[in-house]
Amino acid sequence: GxxxxxxxxxxxxxxxxxxQWDPETSELIT
Structure with a gap:
């Protein structure tokens, strides 16, 4: 459906x- x-x-x-999320930097990798 x-x-x-x-x-x-x-x-x-x-x-x-x-x-895409980097747990070490807590920033979204673009």
């Missing part, structure tokens, strides 16, 4: 953002 697709995309983006 369309809602499931949106949830999947949102989850993938969230995971990506978490991966």
């Amino acid at each position: 369309e809602v499931q697709d949106l949830l999947f995309i949102a989850t993938e983006r969230y995971k990506f953002c978490v991966l």
